[in-house]
Amino acid sequence: MKLSLGPLLYYWPKQTVESFYQSALESEADIIYLGETVCSKRRELKTRDWINLAKSLNGQGKEIILSSMALLEAPSEIKVLKQLCENGELSVEANDVGAIEILSNLKVPFVCGPAINCYNASVIKMFVNKGMQRWVMPVELSRDWLTKIVTDCEDLGIRDQFEIEVFSQGYMPLAYSARCFTARSENKAKDDCELCCIKYPQGRVTTTQEDQQVFVLNGIQTQSGYCYNLINDLPSMQGLVDVARISPSDKQAFDILKQYRHALNNDVMPTKLAQKECNGFWHQIAGLQTS
Numbered sequence: 001m002k003l004s005l006g007p008l009l010y011y012w013p014k015q016t017v018e019s020f021y022q023s024a025l026e027s028e029a030d031i032i033y034l035g036e037t038v039c040s041k042r043r044e045l046k047t048r049d050w051i052n053l054a055k056s057l058n059g060q061g062k063e064i065i066l067s068s069m070a071l072l073e074a075p076s077e078i079k080v081l082k083q084l085c086e087n088g089e090l091s092v093e094a095n096d097v098g099a100i101e102i103l104s105n106l107k108v109p110f111v112c113g114p115a116i117n118c119y120n121a122s123v124i125k126m127f128v129n130k131g132m133q134r135w136v137m138p139v140e141l142s143r144d145w146l147t148k149i150v151t152d153c154e155d156l157g158i159r160d161q162f163e164i165e166v167f168s169q170g171y172m173p174l175a176y177s178a179r180c181f182t183a184r185s186e187n188k189a190k191d192d193c194e195l196c197c198i199k200y201p202q203g204r205v206t207t208t209q210e211d212q213q214v215f216v217l218n219g220i221q222t223q224s225g226y227c228y229n230l231i232n233d234l235p236s237m238q239g240l241v242d243v244a245r246i247s248p249s250d251k252q253a254f255d256i257l258k259q260y261r262h263a264l265n266n267d268v269m270p271t272k273l274a275q276k277e278c279n280g281f282w283h284q285i286a287g288l289q290t291s
Contacts, residue, residue, distance in 0.1 A: 033111075034050060035068065063091075067095065068093060086106065096116070135163070139174070165242065168260070171226075200218075203218040213276060278290050
């Protein structure tokens with residue numbers, strides 16, 4: 001099983017981002033995704049900067065993939081998407097169906113990202129025919145659901161034509177909205193947000209009246225309040241999953257990659273998850289729960 005470092009979902013200063021990805025080259029990740037996937041107003045790195053950074057990392061022992069935005073709201077964002085897809089060198093993670101259409105027309109192989117609602121073998125077959133080489137399972141699906149999809153793909157004769165990647169560690173992106181919740185939390189309008197999300201490099205935690213951490217606000221993206229952690233479930237992924245994804249929130253992601261590599265290479269006893277970690281979706285129970 002391979003390990004991937006998912007795209008950075010937060011808004012960091014340009015120098016911090018560049019330093020992070022240089023360090024990623026020395027990490028245990030086999031695959032590195034990078035690019036702006038949340039908000040087009042985050043312009044510390046412009047599209048050309050992301051492409052140039054990705055190309056500078058390419059050819060150094062890692063598979064480098066550019067990730068696209070998940071929610072397009074303006075013609076200017078479609079223009080940026082086309083620029084990303086036409087990079088001429090690298091594969092792209094499509095997080096919007098429009099990206100799949102562009103990449104298919106360009107005959108560029110692509111990864112179907114977790115933001116795309118792809119829930120059955122028939123849709124997977126359609127995407128495979130368009131050039132999909134890897135499918136990242138939506139975060140809320142379970143192992144049982146995945147097993148059924150794999151069986152259906154085998155029946156369709158397409159299982160050997162794509163890889164399966166599972167979001168395995170990090171704060172799960174659960175929803176996207178035209179509104180910016182981070183700006184709203186500071187009583188700012190979305191169009192006059194002053195890029196306030198850069199003040200929250202791991203997102204902004206929200207709690208219930210009972211002080212339960214239920215969500216993390218990340219611009220237009222709502223993430224899980226608990227950190228998803230499937231390290232104890234790696235044995236149940238063997239033979240079913242090709243890639244386990246670690247979604248970074250800080251440089252600790254590199255230590256987490258080491259832990260996952262160690263768990264894959266050794267017969268490691270399960271460890272108790274931390275207080276604010278969960279694995280519910282994988283076990284087809286409430287997402288905040290642990291099994």
